[in-house]
Amino acid sequence: MTKVEGPPAVVPEPPEERSRAAARLTVHRRRRLTPYLLILPALTILALVLLWPILQMLWMSLHSYGLQQLQGQQAEWNSFAHYLDVLTDERFWEIFRNTIVVCLAMVALTMLLGTLVGLLLHKLPNWASTVLGLGLMLAWATPVISAAIVHRWLFDTRYGLVNAVLGALPDWLVGGGWQDFNWFNSPVTLFPILVVTVVWQSFPFVAISVLAGLKSIPGDLYEAVRIDGAGAWKSFWNVTFPMLRPLFALLLVLQIIWDFRIFTQLFILAGGVSNRDVALIPTYIYQLGFASTPPNYGMGSAIAVIMTVLVLAISAYYLRVMIHQEEAR
Amino acid sequence: MNNRYRVRRILGRAGMYAAALAVLLFAVFPVYWVLATALRPTGEIFTREPTLFPGELTLEHFERVLSGVLIPGTSFWSFLTNSLVVTVGSVTVAALVSLLAAVAVARFRFSLRGAFILMLMVIQMVPVEALIISLFVNFFHLGRTLDMELVNNLSGVFVVYVAVALPITILMVRNFVAAVPKSLEEAAAIDGASGWTIFWRILMPLVAPGLGAASIFAFITAWNEFLVAFTFLQNNTGAYTLPISLQYYFGAVSVEWGSVMAASTLLTVPVMIFFLLVQRRMVSGLTMGAVKG
Numbered sequence: 098m099t100k101v102e103g104p105p106a107v108v109p110e111p112p113e114e115r116s117r118a119a120a121r122l123t124v125h126r127r128r129r130l131t132p133y134l135l136i137l138p139a140l141t142i143l144a145l146v147l148l149w150p151i152l153q154m155l156w157m158s159l160h161s162y163g164l165q166q167l168q169g170q171q172a173e174w175n176s177f178a179h180y181l182d183v184l185t186d187e188r189f190w191e192i193f194r195n196t197i198v199v200c201l202a203m204v205a206l207t208m209l210l211g212t213l214v215g216l217l218l219h220k221l222p223n224w225a226s227t228v229l230g231l232g233l234m235l236a237w238a239t240p241v242i243s244a245a246i247v248h249r250w251l252f253d254t255r256y257g258l259v260n261a262v263l264g265a266l267p268d269w270l271v272g273g274g275w276q277d278f279n280w281f282n283s284p285v286t287l288f289p290i291l292v293v294t295v296v297w298q299s300f301p302f303v304a305i306s307v308l309a310g311l312k313s314i315p316g317d318l319y320e321a322v323r324i325d326g327a328g329a330w331k332s333f334w335n336v337t338f339p340m341l342r343p344l345f346a347l348l349l350v351l352q353i354i355w356d357f358r359i360f361t362q363l364f365i366l367a368g369g370v371s372n373r374d375v376a377l378i379p380t381y382i383y384q385l386g387f388a389s390t391p392p393n394y395g396m397g398s399a400i401a402v403i404m405t406v407l408v409l410a411i412s413a414y415y416l417r418v419m420i421h422q423e424e425a426r
Numbered sequence: 427m428n429n430r431y432r433v434r435r436i437l438g439r440a441g442m443y444a445a446a447l448a449v450l451l452f453a454v455f456p457v458y459w460v461l462a463t464a465l466r467p468t469g470e471i472f473t474r475e476p477t478l479f480p481g482e483l484t485l486e487h488f489e490r491v492l493s494g495v496l497i498p499g500t501s502f503w504s505f506l507t508n509s510l511v512v513t514v515g516s517v518t519v520a521a522l523v524s525l526l527a528a529v530a531v532a533r534f535r536f537s538l539r540g541a542f543i544l545m546l547m548v549i550q551m552v553p554v555e556a557l558i559i560s561l562f563v564n565f566f567h568l569g570r571t572l573d574m575e576l577v578n579n580l581s582g583v584f585v586v587y588v589a590v591a592l593p594i595t596i597l598m599v600r601n602f603v604a605a606v607p608k609s610l611e612e613a614a615a616i617d618g619a620s621g622w623t624i625f626w627r628i629l630m631p632l633v634a635p636g637l638g639a640a641s642i643f644a645f646i647t648a649w650n651e652f653l654v655a656f657t658f659l660q661n662n663t664g665a666y667t668l669p670i671s672l673q674y675y676f677g678a679v680s681v682e683w684g685s686v687m688a689a690s691t692l693l694t695v696p697v698m699i700f701f702l703l704v705q706r707r708m709v710s711g712l713t714m715g716a717v718k719g
Contacts, residue, residue, distance in 0.1 A: 135530035136542055138523045139592055146589035147549055147557070154560040167563060214449050221446055229446050236453040238701035240650040242669045243690040246676055247456045250463065250683055258459065258476050276474075297456065358553045361652040365673070379555035386559040387657060394559050401556035412551040419547050423540075 154398045154405070162395035172395075179399035188373070189381075189400070196357070196377045199288050203356040206296045208349060211303025216333075218304060219311040233301035241298070245365035248294040252280045281366060287375045294362050299355065303348055310341045343418070350415045354408055378404050460694075464488065464687035471683050487684035491675075491692065500663050502689070505671040512580050512655075512667060513648040516587035521641045523588070524595040529629070531596065532603035543597075550593035558657055561586060565658070578662045586654050591644035598643070602636030603629065642704045646697055668693045 158179055160172040183189050214233070218226050236244075252259050254277055263275035280286045314337065322332045338345070360379040367375045370384040378400065385397035463471060464487050466480035494501035531539060554561075562577060565586075569576035576582035606629060614624050652669045659665045666674065672693060675686050 129536070132530035132534035132536040132539070135526040135534075136538075139527040139596060140542070142523065142585075142589050143545075143549060143592060146561075146585055147552070150557050150560040150564045151552060153564055154557060157560060157563065162563075167566060217442065217446055217449065220442060225443070225446055229450050232450045232453045234701060235457045235698070238646075238694070238698050239457060240669065240690075240693055240697055242650065242652050242672050243460065243694050244456065246672065246686060246690060247460050249676075250687070251456065251459060253683075256472050256474070256476065256683070261474060261476050297452070301453065354551065354553075358555045360555050364652075365676070379553075382556065383558060383653075383657075386562070394563060397559045401559060404556045405552055408553050408556070409548070409551055416547055416551070420544070423543060 151405075154401055157395050158398035158402045160395055162398070163393055164391050167394065175395070179396045182396065183399050183403070192373075192376050192378060192381050195284065195288070199292060199377060200353065200356045200359075202288075202292050203295045203299070203359075204349065204352045206292065207299045207303055207352050207356075208345075210296065211300040211348075212307050212345075214300060214304035215307025215311065216337075218308045230305065233304060236297055237299075237301035239298065241361045242365065244294055244298050245362040248290060248297075248362075249281070249366055252290055254279045254281075281368065282372070282375075284375050287366060291359070291363055291366055294366065295356060295359060299352065303352070306344065306348055307341070310344045311337065314340045347415065347418060350412060353411050354415075357404075357408060357411070460687045460690055463683055464691050466684070468682075468684055487682075487688035488692075490682075490685050491689045500666070500671070500674070502671070502692070504664065505666050505668050506692075508580060508665055509649065509668040512584050512587060513645055516584050516591065516648055517641050517644045520588045520591035520595055520644055521637055524592055524599050524640070525633070525637060527592075527596045528600035528603050529625070532600040533608075546593040546596055550597075554590065554653060558653060561654065562657055577658050578660075578665070580659075580665050582658050583655050583667070586658075587648045587651065591648065595640045595644055598640040599633065599637055602633045602640075605636075606632045639704050642700050646700055649697060 157172070159174060159177065160166070161175045161178075162172050166172040214229075218229060221229065239247075251257055254260065259280075260275050260278055263271050263278075280290055318336045318340070319332055322335055327335060358379055359377065360383065363375070363377055363380050364370060364383075367380070370376065370380045370388050373381075373384070376384065382397050382401050382404065385393050385400065462478075462480055465483050465485070467482055467484045467486065470477065470481060492502050494503070527542075530536070531543060565576040565582045569582070574581075576585075610628055610632075611624050614628050619627070650669060651667075652673070655667045655670050656673065659667070659670060663674070668689075672686065672689050675682070675689055
């Protein structure tokens with residue numbers, strides 16, 4: 098870790114020796130030190146609470162690290178054994194594949210639905226747009242844990258509304274056997290519910306961002322393509338999309354990062370992390386660290402490192418945009 | 427010809443409103459279902475034939491949650507106090523620390539400035555879900571060294587929330603600081619105002635709204651946070667925050683859905699209020715600059 102040097106202490110000079118030049122120097126030096134003093138508290142907290150654990154995560158991923166090591170025993174270097182284990186473990190690759198598939202499904206649906214609703218909000222008259230906007234806000238503002246729990250309740254095996262409705266509908270339409278149908282045991286039924294839960298909460302953000310973007314497009318551009326005889330479909334691809342391309346790119350990256358990290362919803366829907374069939378990377382890390390006997394902090398850290406590298410690689414685009422803006426300042 | 431055009435227009439309009447209604451129902455229904463379950467008597471909840479609207483309204487579930495009889499030895503009020511202490515406390519500390527750093531970044535040119543900003547941007551991308559093991563191990567060890575309990579205790583969660591809130595708060599607040607015209611400060615300096623006077627009298631009043639918005643953002647994040655609190659506090663019911671307590675009610679042997687939904691409502695209401703206050707800024711804060719406006 099590159100530790101930032103603390104500001105050198107200012108040695109107060111005895112007043113009688115203080116010439117005008119020296120006084121100017123002190124003022125100058127103080128001016129130079131001020132920013133470092135100002136960022137010092139933030140830097141200290143970040144270094145201790147986030148930067149240090151990041152290094153520790155790397156370190157643990159390269160050592161045998163379990164309960165004994167937590168209690169103070171020396172941890173042994175294990176020459177990348179965790180990484181070798183993980184990368185040759187079929188279970189890991191299955192979880193990895195599931196994570197990618199579920200994440201892509203969430204992102205695709207969120208972007209699609211969000212964009213369509215954004216366009217709809219733009220077209221609706223003001224009053225309707227406001228009403229719909231408020232409704233979206235309700236879904237968006239619901240705490241993640243509440244959202245997860247209500248979806249678990251809606252799909253509850255015995256008393257859930259969904260099973261009751263499906264049971265009441267004619268069998269030729271939805272099939273039979275819905276009474277006491279358990280949605281939460283197998284990945285085939287649990288992951289779609291997870292996707293619905295997550296999309297339900299994330300599409301409002303996309304919709305409202307797209308609406309903000311649409312409002313910024315000058316109307317005469319649409320006028321121009323309409324004169325050329327373009328319909329709604331064409332004018333979207335010829336005007337809206339190119340104009341909002343940076344916004345879409347940004348939203349896409351943010352959604353991927355957010356959906357890749359989903360933990361709470363899955364934890365609630367699957368009723369913990371013990372069912373490995375429905376694990377995704379974040380819950381797998383948690384399970385290795387806190388729900389296995391004995392816990393394997395080293396292995397968990399190795400997977401955490403892999404996850405961090407992936408997230409940073411995906412967010413490189415976002416970071417590049419941010420840094421560009423930084424330089425433009 | 428003209429007629430066909432008009433029919434198509436009317437149909438298009440009807441389709442648009444139908445779509446809007448469908449989206450509205452999709453968005454609102456789960457929220458409605460939380461309320462409907464929280465407000466109906468137990469007999470209407472545990473039935474194979476649930477009705478869309480409560481036949482009868484009752485506050486019994488709210489009473490059960492608030493009186494703490496749900497799980498003996500716990501109390502909603504202690505969960506609420508814990509949540510308030512840890513969120514309001516961490517957000518306040520984060521706001522103060524961020525303000526200082528934001529002034530440094532927005533008002534001074536210093537050699538580590540670029541590196542500092544880059545570090546903030548990268549660090550806010552590192553997922554807590556990946557860090558959770560090393561956070562736990564780190565705080566376990568730190569607590570030993572300092573001879574105090576940092577896990578199983580609110581203080582560890584508190585510190586993590588401060589740190590997690592810092593990067594985004596600094597980055598947001600420095601925009602507000604940068605937006606204050608420098609000439610104001612220079613004018614005050616010419617009138618003989620000291621650095622502190624300029625800071626408190628000129629900068630603060632102008633930056634305060636932005637700082638408030640950024641803090642509300644941090645508040646919502648901390649208020650809803652589940653993973654860190656759950657990992658750190660698992661063995662100490664006395665230190666539970668509201669989201670963890672919700673999981674606890676929910677994880678009970680037989681789930682009392684009415685009470686869970688009542689507790690869920692109580693957790694949600696403060697967020698909704700704050701959300702409405704800052705919703706405009708939430709969008710612009712996250713997609714800063716991607717929309718030209």
